[in-house]
Amino acid sequence: MGEFSLQQQYRVISDTALTIPDIQALTQVYLPIIGHEAFTLYMTLACYPHDDQRTFVHTELLDQAGLTHHSFLDARGRLEGIGLMKTYQQDLTMKTQWVYEMLEPMSTRAFLSDDTLASLLAHYLGEETFTQLVADTLPEKKEVPGKNVTASFFDLIGADSFKQMKSPVTKPDRLAPVQKDIKAANKSLNLDLMSQMLKSFNVSLRDLKTNEAALQVEKELYGLDDVALVRQIQQSVTADHQIDMKRLRNNLKQQTLASQRQPVADSMPTAINETDNTTDNTTDNATVTPSKNPAQVFLDQVKNTAPVAYLKALRQARGGFITDSELKVLQDTAQLNRLPNEVINVILYELTVVEGRSTISRNLMQTIVNDWSQAGIQNATGAIKYLQDRQKKRAEAQTSTKSRYRQQRPLKNETPPDWKNQKVEAATAEEQAAASRQLAALRAKRKQEDSKS
Incomplete structure (x- = not known):
């Protein structure tokens, strides 16, 4: 944007005329997010004559919309980020010219049906106002009694015919920048988006950059997206509008512990x-x-x-x-x-x-x-x-230790008892007779002692 100058000319491309539902969507769901200056810029450019070749000067646009140089660039960036506008820089031979393509807004119903956009809008409106807007826009559908016998799309053309069909158009992907900005980005923080969301809390972009590394750690540790992280920052802002990282970490820890008490x-x-x-x-x-x-x-x-x-x-x-x-x-x-x-x-x-x-x-x-x-x-x-x-190394080490223990274990040389080497000789008849007489005498003596007692 360094080459931008208010004296440069621009052209506006706008193929669709705004309808009452478009204006309702811009007012109900876009305005709370982009702010009144971006809303004014969009309405001003969208109402331009449908003449792609006609050129205008930026100074006239700023006077008409009541914007300054800085506020114009900020408003243009918001419109680009939310998917309402595309900007093209054309470097001609003698000058630089700009082309602004105005895009049609999503309907209120489509906007609220997108979980990411709805979550962002809820942050700006508050839960109570957002809930009421959803109730007014997406009322509960009453069930019709009876069996649903409606023919399906495949009944109309046949499943085989559908497989052979090729899509004649390419689905527009103009909301991709919005999705990338709002959804979780584990590799980096979208500080510009977070700064805008924290504007009402007077948290500066400089303070966000100062704590960027610490915020990134908590985001990855707890698996937060940028919107969830912003809500944690809101609960951890000091009286002088600074981010209290100690309080933020403690809040995350207490919330995690509390969630375990619930089924x-x-x-x-x-x-x-x-x-x-x-x-x-x-x-x-x-x-x-x-x-x-x-x-x-x-x-x-x-x-x-x-x-x-x-x-x-x-x-x-x-x-x-x-x-x-x-x-x-x-x-x-x-x-x-x-x-x-x-x-x-x-x-x-x-x-x-x-x-x-x-x-x-x-x-x-x-x-x-x-x-x-x-x-x-x-x-x-x-x-x-x-x-x-x-x-594997531990298993090999254990096997090696056991093998080494077996190899190094000393063998004991035990001394055999004396009787092991003694030779047994058979007793003679005389020795056997003498042993029998001694045994008979012992028995007789024991019998006499038993009779006396």
């Missing part, structure tokens, strides 16, 4: 169990089909699940829960920024499921993270291979 219908705990091969993660994780092998299922889980949610699911699968100290361990580990989340999840699985530990200590976790970090492990596949190699 949560979540299929993730059973999916993480080693005896199951499917998963349906509630945090928009990739759906795993039964055709995938257990190893691929495990990789999908550790790659697409935040560490807190993963450990929580592991604990719940065995009837347990995350402790306060374990959440602190995970926060400390994430702040070290030594290992990616998927590797941390492999560690959690190894300690919880394989080793069967009911709790994870800070010293143990830091020791493992330090060891794996020095080993250069950067992904889940590398972590699994590292564990397999270590297990």
Whole structure:
């Protein structure tokens, strides 16, 4: 935007005329998000004559809409981000010219039916106003009594004919920028969008940039999207409109602990169990089909699940829960920024499921993270291979130790008893007779003693 000048000319492309439903949608669902300056700019340009070749000067536009240089650029960016406008820069021979293509707004019903856009609108309107708007726009449909015998689309053209058909048009993708801006982005924060959402709380963009690294850690640790993170910031703003990261971390920890007291219908705990091969993660994780092998299922889980949610699911699968100290361990580990989340999840699985530990200590976790970090492990596949190699080395070491013990064990030279070498000779007849007389005498003597008593 450095080449932009108010003296430059522009053209407007607008193929559709605004209708009453369009204006209602702009007023009800777009205005709270883009603000009155962007709304004014859109209405001004959308009402221009439908002449693609006619040029105008920006100074006249700003006077007409009551905008300044800065507010115009900001309003234009908002319209581009929400999908109401496209901007083209044309570098001609002697000058630069701009083309503004005005796009038709979504209907109020379509806007509210989109979960991402509806979530963003709810932030600006508040839950009560948003709920009322949904009730007015999307009333509950009454069920019609009777059996539904309506013919289907395939009954009209036939399934075989449908397979041979090619789509004659390409579905417009003008809402893609909005989806990318609002949905979860694990690799970066959309600070501009967050700044706009926090404008009513007077949180500056500079403060967001100052805490960007810390916010990114909490976002990835708990699996938050930008909208959810903004709501956490709103609850952690100080009196002087600064972000209190200590309060934010504590709020996230307390919310996680509180959620474990409620019965949560979540299929993730059973999916993480080693005896199951499917998963349906509630945090928009990739759906795993039964055709995938257990190893691929495990990789999908550790790659697409935040560490807190993963450990929580592991604990719940065995009837347990995350402790306060374990959440602190995970926060400390994430702040070290030594290992990616998927590797941390492999560690959690190894300690919880394989080793069967009911709790994870800070010293143990830091020791493992330090060891794996020095080993250069950067992904889940590398972590699994590292564990397999270590297990193999331990088995080989145990086998070698036993073999060495047997080889080094000294043999005892026992002295045989004296009787072992004695020779036994048969008794003579005289010796046998003498022994019989002695035995008879002993018996007679014992018989006399018994009779006296």
